[in-house]
Amino acid sequence: MAAGASERTRGRRPGPTETREQILDCARRLFADKGYDGASLRAIAREAGVDPALVHHFFGTKQGVFIAAMNLPLDxxxxxxxxxxxxxxxxxxxxxxxxxxxxxxxxxxxxxxxxxxxxxxxxxxxxxxxxxxxxxxxxxxxxxxxxxxxxxxxxxxxxxxxxxxxxxxxxxxxxxxxxxxxxxxxxxxxxxxxxxxx
Amino acid sequence: MAAGASERTRGRRPGPTETREQILDCARRLFADKGYDGASLRAIAREAGVDPALVHHFFGTKQGVFIAAMNLPLDxxxxxxxxxxxxxxxxxxxxxxxxxxxxxxxxxxxxxxxxxxxxxxxxxxxxxxxxxxxxxxxxxxxxxxxxxxxxxxxxxxxxxxxxxxxxxxxxxxxxxxxxxxxxxxxxxxxxxxxxxxx
Incomplete structure (x- = not known):
């Protein structure tokens, strides 16, 4: 924990919150450009420069990414x-x-x-x-x-x-x-x- | 016709088109302020500074004024x-x-x-x-x-x-x-x- 905090303080690597927001930003852009069907979880990960496993870890499925990206109030x-x-x-x-x-x-x-x-x-x-x-x-x-x-x-x-x-x-x-x-x-x-x- | 045109050219009195548009401007404002129920044909005439008979002449009923004011594509x-x-x-x-x-x-x-x-x-x-x-x-x-x-x-x-x-x-x-x-x-x-x- 202390190491993570000091890493963030030194600005070397984005923390989990920043990474999550960055994935959602990229997802919003891709969903807008390609529609829901045209944007894959893999493409969202590529756009955000992260491993698809991390997108899966944060949001589960593409549906989960969409719900979070659009602030949808229902699942x-x-x-x-x-x-x-x-x-x-x-x-x-x-x-x-x-x-x-x-x-x-x-x-x-x-x-x-x-x-x-x-x-x-x-x-x-x-x-x-x-x-x-x-x-x-x-x-x-x-x-x-x-x-x-x-x-x-x-x-x-x-x-x-x-x-x-x-x-x-x-x-x-x-x-x-x-x-x-x-x-x-x-x-x-x-x-x-x-x-x-x- | 020639007299009407020269009157408009001299800018002395608004022609029928200008009067009609002026009534519609006032109607849009009154409908927005008071709703459809709250704006009467008489109040629209008063707001536009014209005789209610002229509003009736142009648009028939309050419903006619609303249709024209909102550019409604159906009657x-x-x-x-x-x-x-x-x-x-x-x-x-x-x-x-x-x-x-x-x-x-x-x-x-x-x-x-x-x-x-x-x-x-x-x-x-x-x-x-x-x-x-x-x-x-x-x-x-x-x-x-x-x-x-x-x-x-x-x-x-x-x-x-x-x-x-x-x-x-x-x-x-x-x-x-x-x-x-x-x-x-x-x-x-x-x-x-x-x-x-x-």
Whole structure:
């Protein structure tokens, strides 16, 4: 420890915090340039001049790098893991509505989510990153687990995103003042209509 | 004509174009300050220093002033008039999806719509104006005509807005490349689920 501190004091080598931040800077640049799909963990490590094992050590997966780089207030892997456990597709509508509202009702998570949505609305690179990330880590795995056509999964996502815009951004009444439970009851059947198909 | 031109050349009195623009400038300021509900046609006239009859002559109603001031690429009164003619609520889901996509599929209308949505996402005053305008001129009249609870009308609007975000802003596939007809078939049953209720 003392050796590490004195090394930092002499400015010879960056400490773990500086290295971590440097990796995140490079990751943000690469994700912006190449999108989520186009930036590999290996390329991020190369760009930052570190060993891929160190990137893995700090962040686990590329998904973990992205979450840290974008300050994402949720871990899609945890969300998907919880929803995968829903026993049957018949219950997915309510479970998805509850999970989605659980994130958005928490101001500490809503505020960074809104910031990200605003960036995606006005910046083509952010839109590309977010699109690929959502498809790869959230919608794709859920559609596959429950045997739902991708376009139906996206129509359901559209229902949730749109209600979030009307409730949290536009403040349209009465949807802005409804309780989360009222919204789950309102949205679950419409989501389920997409999941069940024709 | 010649007299009007020479009057304008002498700079004595503003011509009709200048007066129209001056009214719209004042209207934009009043709508931003007081919202759509709080700005009357009479107050806009007073702010612009003209007779209310002149505002009526140029724009018809307050709704007409708002459409011109915001460069709105659609007339909600025409949209509502068409949808009012849908014979029964059972057919409203498909008719609403068709009408909504008809506007958004036209690039000349989509681009100003997107600009307005972006403004509303980042500017509280624009959000207030747009919220009140949408409620008063689109969702309110439709909910009343077909006997739909306002919150259900808004959940349906959320479905449409969210899909527009995923298709036109985020470019999420396959929903971004689906045909308008495929989307109508995808969305109509989910909208209908909201309209029919329990």
């Amino acid at each position: 899609p892997a945890a969300v998907v893991a919880r929803l995968r456990d829903v026993p049957s597709r018949r219950e997915l509508g309510a479970a998805l509505a509850e999970t989605f509202l659980g994130v958005w009702e928490d101001p500490e998570r809503r505020i960074p989510m809104l910031a990200l949505v605003r960036s995606a609305m006005t910046n083509e690179q952010v839109a590309t990153m977010l699109r690929q990330f959502i498809a790869a880590t959230l919608l794709g795995p859920l559609a596959e687990r429950f045997g739902i056509a991708p376009i139906r999964m996206e129509a359901a996502a559209g229902q949730l995103v749109g209600v979030a815009m009307l409730r949290y951004v536009l403040g349209l009444e009465p949807i802005a003042s409804a309780t989360a439970q009222e919204l789950v009851e309102l949205l679950a059947p419409a989501l389920q209509r997409h999941f069940d198909g024709d | 909600p009164a025409a949209v509502v008039a068409r949808l009012r003619d849908v014979p029964s609520r059972r057919e409203l889901g498909a008719a609403l999806a068709e009408t909504f996509l008809g506007v958004w599929e036209d690039p000349e209308r989509r681009i100003p719509m997107l600009a307005l949505v972006r403004s509303a996402m980042t500017n509280e005053q624009v959000a207030t104006m747009l919220r009140q305008f949408i409620a008063a001129t689109l969702l309110g009249p439709l909910a009343e005509r077909f006997g739909i609870a306002p919150i259900r009308m808004e959940a349906a609007a959320g479905q449409l807005v969210g899909v527009a975000m995923l298709r036109y802003v985020l470019g999420l596939e396959p929903i971004a490349s689906a045909t308008a007809q495929e989307l109508v078939e995808l969305l109509a049953p989910a909208l209908q689920r909201h309209f029919d209720g329990d």
